[in-house]
Amino acid sequence: MTLTTRTLLLGITALTPGFAWGQALPTGGTYVAGSGSISTTGGTTTIDQSSARGVINWQGFSIGPGASVRFNNGSGATLNRVTGAQSSSLQGHIGATGTVFLINPNGVVIGPGGTVVTGGSFVASTRDTPSSAFMKGGNIILSGGSDGTVTNAGKITSTSGNVVLVGASVSNKGTVSAAGGTANLMAGNQVVLSEVDGPSGVYIVADSKAKGNVTNTGRIKAAAATLASAGGNVYALAGNREGLVQATGTTRVNGQVWLSAPHGTVTVESTTLKATSADGSGGIIRANGRNVDFSGKAVLNASASKAGRKGGRILVGTDSMGGTNLARSTTVASGVTLKATGKGTGAGGTIETSAHTLVVGSATISAGPGGSWLLDPDDLTIDSNAASTINSALNSGTNVTEQTSAATNNIAGTGTSVAGNGDILLNAALSWNSTAHLILSSYHSITLNADITVGGTGKLTLTTNNNIGGTGTGDGTLNFGTSSVRFTSSSLTAASTTSSSPLTIDGHSYTLITSPDDLQNAVGVSGYYALARPLDMSSISNFTPLTSSGFTGTFNGLGNTISNLVINSGAESVGLFGQVSRGGTVRNIGLLQANVTGTSTGIFTAAGGLVGTNNYGTISDVYATGNVTSASNGTGGLVGRNFGTISEAYTTGNVTGTSEATGGLVGMSAGSIRDVYATGNVTGNSDTGGLVGLNGGTISEAYATGNVTGNNNTGGLAGRSDDTISGAYATGRVTGSDYNTGGLVGNNFGTISEAYATGNVTGNNNT
Numbered sequence: 001m002t003l004t005t006r007t008l009l010l011g012i013t014a015l016t017p018g019f020a021w022g023q024a025l026p027t028g029g030t031y032v033a034g035s036g037s038i039s040t041t042g043g044t045t046t047i048d049q050s051s052a053r054g055v056i057n058w059q060g061f062s063i064g065p066g067a068s069v070r071f072n073n074g075s076g077a078t079l080n081r082v083t084g085a086q087s088s089s090l091q092g093h094i095g096a097t098g099t100v101f102l103i104n105p106n107g108v109v110i111g112p113g114g115t116v117v118t119g120g121s122f123v124a125s126t127r128d129t130p131s132s133a134f135m136k137g138g139n140i141i142l143s144g145g146s147d148g149t150v151t152n153a154g155k156i157t158s159t160s161g162n163v164v165l166v167g168a169s170v171s172n173k174g175t176v177s178a179a180g181g182t183a184n185l186m187a188g189n190q191v192v193l194s195e196v197d198g199p200s201g202v203y204i205v206a207d208s209k210a211k212g213n214v215t216n217t218g219r220i221k222a223a224a225a226t227l228a229s230a231g232g233n234v235y236a237l238a239g240n241r242e243g244l245v246q247a248t249g250t251t252r253v254n255g256q257v258w259l260s261a262p263h264g265t266v267t268v269e270s271t272t273l274k275a276t277s278a279d280g281s282g283g284i285i286r287a288n289g290r291n292v293d294f295s296g297k298a299v300l301n302a303s304a305s306k307a308g309r310k311g312g313r314i315l316v317g318t319d320s321m322g323g324t325n326l327a328r329s330t331t332v333a334s335g336v337t338l339k340a341t342g343k344g345t346g347a348g349g350t351i352e353t354s355a356h357t358l359v360v361g362s363a364t365i366s367a368g369p370g371g372s373w374l375l376d377p378d379d380l381t382i383d384s385n386a387a388s389t390i391n392s393a394l395n396s397g398t399n400v401t402e403q404t405s406a407a408t409n410n411i412a413g414t415g416t417s418v419a420g421n422g423d424i425l426l427n428a429a430l431s432w433n434s435t436a437h438l439i440l441s442s443y444h445s446i447t448l449n450a451d452i453t454v455g456g457t458g459k460l461t462l463t464t465n466n467n468i469g470g471t472g473t474g475d476g477t478l479n480f481g482t483s484s485v486r487f488t489s490s491s492l493t494a495a496s497t498t499s500s501s502p503l504t505i506d507g508h509s510y511t512l513i514t515s516p517d518d519l520q521n522a523v524g525v526s527g528y529y530a531l532a533r534p535l536d537m538s539s540i541s542n543f544t545p546l547t548s549s550g551f552t553g554t555f556n557g558l559g560n561t562i563s564n565l566v567i568n569s570g571a572e573s574v575g576l577f578g579q580v581s582r583g584g585t586v587r588n589i590g591l592l593q594a595n596v597t598g599t600s601t602g603i604f605t606a607a608g609g610l611v612g613t614n615n616y617g618t619i620s621d622v623y624a625t626g627n628v629t630s631a632s633n634g635t636g637g638l639v640g641r642n643f644g645t646i647s648e649a650y651t652t653g654n655v656t657g658t659s660e661a662t663g664g665l666v667g668m669s670a671g672s673i674r675d676v677y678a679t680g681n682v683t684g685n686s687d688t689g690g691l692v693g694l695n696g697g698t699i700s701e702a703y704a705t706g707n708v709t710g711n712n713n714t715g716g717l718a719g720r721s722d723d724t725i726s727g728a729y730a731t732g733r734v735t736g737s738d739y740n741t742g743g744l745v746g747n748n749f750g751t752i753s754e755a756y757a758t759g760n761v762t763g764n765n766n767t
Helices: 003-015 131-136 384-395 516-521
Strands: 029-033 036-041 044-049 054-056 066-070 079-080 088-090 091-096 099-103 108-109 117-119 121-127 140-143 150-152 155-158 163-167 171-172 175-187 188-192 201-203 213-216 219-229 235-238 244-247 258-269 272-275 285-293 300-301 313-316 327-333 337-338 350-354 357-360 364-366 371-374 380-382 397-405 425-427 430-433 437-441 444-448 453-457 457-461 483-489 503-505 511-513 529-531 555-561 564-568 585-592 595-598 606-608 618-624 628-630 639-642 647-650 655-657 660-663 666-669 674-679 684-689 694-696 698-704 706-710 716-723 724-730 734-736 744-749 751-757
Touching: 029 036, 036 054, 054 131, 091 099, 099 117, 108 121, 121 150, 121 188, 131 140, 140 706, 150 163, 163 171, 163 188, 175 188, 175 213, 201 219, 213 219, 235 313, 244 258, 258 272, 272 285, 285 300, 313 337, 327 350, 350 357, 357 371, 357 384, 364 384, 371 585, 371 595, 380 384, 384 397, 425 437, 444 516, 453 457, 453 606, 483 555, 503 529, 595 606, 606 628, 606 666, 655 660, 684 706, 684 744
Parallel strands: 044 066, 054 079, 066 091, 079 099, 088 108, 091 117, 099 121, 108 150, 117 155, 121 163, 150 171, 155 175, 163 175, 171 213, 175 219, 213 235, 219 244, 219 258, 235 258, 244 272, 258 285, 272 300, 285 313, 285 327, 300 337, 313 350, 327 357, 337 364, 350 371, 371 397, 380 425, 397 437, 425 444, 430 453, 437 457, 453 483, 457 503, 511 529, 529 555, 555 585, 564 595, 585 618, 595 628, 618 647, 628 655, 639 666, 647 674, 660 684, 666 694, 674 698, 694 716, 698 724, 706 734, 716 744, 724 751
Antiparallel strands: 029 054, 036 044, 140 188, 188 201, 606 639, 660 666, 660 694, 684 694, 684 716
């Protein structure tokens, strides 16, 4: 080296004390374990190692532009430890037949012109390991707490081993290649290198005190790849060269990309993560942290690359399928793409997006035909952006599971700020026409504030109180509001769905009622039935009431309606259902413009729009808008006689009874009625009320607004009451031609609280 050159290099070193830019080759190298020789000729330092493993302590280890270091270590390993105070700057070339470790607590920088090519693994670390442990072989623990970082802006290639970069922080804006192994970028104070193949073979020990980040804006291509930060964040960002992390797999290792920040945020923004296996099937992509954020044009692609191969697996916000170590929050923003599709005839893969708080925008998410997408937060609110993404997935043939589990944080679903109860709220319509299966499975309730439309051979499963992740109360419900579920396929009939239904609710398969004839002929005294779509009953001139002996099954209208129902019958029990027995349930149905007439005058007869006599079951979320006329001893706009429970119900039609017990909602009740109202006019004989003619049970949170005309015992809400009325009012005009006429109750023998009436009252013996 000339004096001029030496002076120039010393000058550069003095100006940049943190980096050994002026040091052309490593200095002060001595074997402290194992054996070998070190020689320098011109701009090349050569290490010829005679032992399988060796440790060299260096005063400094940097390589200037045009210089190179060559390790002839066979298939063995050489650990190079820097004992001086300067970081390592690699602007030249490192080559090795085997494995090379470069340990420098001050930091390691591979510059834009720097290259590393090893036959075995390459490890650059600011965390150290004892020489004795390294020489022994087996698992190696790299540990330390220096502020030294590792940065690669050049090219690192391992032809048959791993590339491992470990520091307080780690960044790659160059190229990392490990075709036969795993590329690992690790920020933390303790990293374990085991002899296990794949991402699980190199792992970081979580440490909330560690704050360093892992950032990739360059290219990574390996059999598998891991970016992990013990206490900081992981960033996969698009750099100047369109950052790409690609895992291609080997015969021993599936193509896998893992991003992990257990105490920080995993951010993927406008870059691509791609994983395939060596046989052409889809690989595995896993991204999890305290928070997970996908935005911009981020692409996660675990799709198959060869025809006939199946799609892979994408896990976001969880460590394994079904929700392990859920992220606090996961955001899949509009413009993001998640794909795990098969190719050609290959089956679709699986995608799971999970978190205690999950936000899904208008993204592209597809697991392909036969594949599945699982959403697994505490609370899940599906807005228009999320619905668009779900619809696209379903229409592509991807099965979608939206599942909530026990809430463990005071965090709620998308767009809310209340504690999570494990509910699912659908606020935007879902619609698809494919073979795909949608599953809504909630820890608590499901509330449908928008429609679900199922076309083709699609399937729908609705489950409340799934009890996943805790001990639930079991009081969750399926709520329809003003929405509905519809099945549009013309090939569906009650006969075709009796044994194999596309609809399952809380574990029960439902026979779908698709036509007026199905309704008239397919409903038995027991079983599970649902309206597949709205029905117009005009084709049946006189409908025969169902199950006159008593219905013990479940009939769910799914928010649909039955219109233009006409019944004119002399039967004992007249209504859509003649009777509903104990255990029977009718819910979520509307009767539009029904015209029901009962002509029987027997003492046990009754007529109602929905149920005639002896409702001992449960009726909820129902309504009727037509008129009911009857000569029976129990005439109601909805139910003739009630001994069970009626809730969330209303009627708007006129009711006329010529015998006893006539009411706008129920003729006679000895059961429970709550959260109901009636607005039609009521005309009767004895015991006539705007809501209930004769009350022998409880009425709460109820009102009536129609005009009431009767003989004796005539009231705006109830003609006669022998039990309890609370939280009720009546506003209609009341006219009684005989005795006991009242604005609220004509004749009361029970208890009334928090109730009032405002209508005009005309009659004798007013009460």
